[in-house]
């Protein structure tokens with residue numbers, strides 16, 4: 427079950443953190459994985475950790491032309507993308523700022539990455555998935571997309587809400603073509619490079635019912651399921667992956 431032999435996957439922002447676990451898990455199931463990151467060296471390090479069935483595909487997801495060129499390159503190298511995981515979602519220079527103090531230039535970082543970046547990647551692969559009658563789109567989101575938090579991440583949360591809304595529509599529009607589209611709303615993750623510092627998150631960590639922060643492997647396992655043939659009746663959903671937390 428849950429095999430991905432013969433599938434081609436694109437995982438964005440997979441040069442560190444959560445994306446590494448996703449790329450490694452899909453490769454273990456047999457997928458050929460295009461490992462994207464803004465920083466080429468990070469993408470190459472992830473590829474090295476996987477071994478044979480992966481290659482680096484560095485580009486900026488916020489640049490539509492770069493996305494289209496990269497998807498064409500991946501198609502030439504490995505075949506058309508069957509599984510898209512939009513994981514890049516923490517912009518370079520993310521600051522913790524209450525909304526009343528945030529500037530439009532700061533707002534734009536989040537909309538550009540979580541909305542436009544994800545939409546560019548979805549549009550670059552969706553037509554082909556529909557034509558071939560099989561595809562999986564998995565959006566990595568956050569509990570901050572649906573819960574208000576006093577952490578200075580309002581625009582981050584708003585951009586996650588927006589992309590979750592788009593996925594629900596894409597899911598229904600593509601449902602008869604064998605394409606599923608789902609979001610995983612992550613709770614607090616514990617890997618190096620995590621987006622919020624330990625002192626700020628300690629009270630939240632203590633409140634997680636499972637008693638620990640999430641890991642990239644936790645997310646990789648959920649992505650493997652959503653990307654599988656067996657998950658073909660699961661679409662249009664935002665699934666909480668958060669150690670049982672009720673409040674994110």
Ligand SMILES: NC(=O)c1ccc[n+]([C@@H]2O[C@H](COP(=O)([O-])OP(=O)(O)OC[C@H]3O[C@@H](n4cnc5c(N)ncnc54)[C@H](O)[C@@H]3O)[C@@H](O)[C@H]2O)c1
Pocket residue numbers: 438439440441442443444445462463464465468485486487488512513514515516517518539543566567568569611612613614615616618619620621622
């Ligand atoms: N870390 C957490 O606690 C947490 C919690 C909830 C949700 N998430 C979500 O999980 C996902 C991964 O988070 P993470 O903590 O692993 O992030 P991270 O910042 O550790 O790593 C993300 C990678 O994305 C790359 N990246 C940034 N902008 C990019 C762009 N424009 N194009 C291509 N690559 C780009 C970065 O270079 C970086 O290597 C994000 O969508 C994030 O919102 C994380």
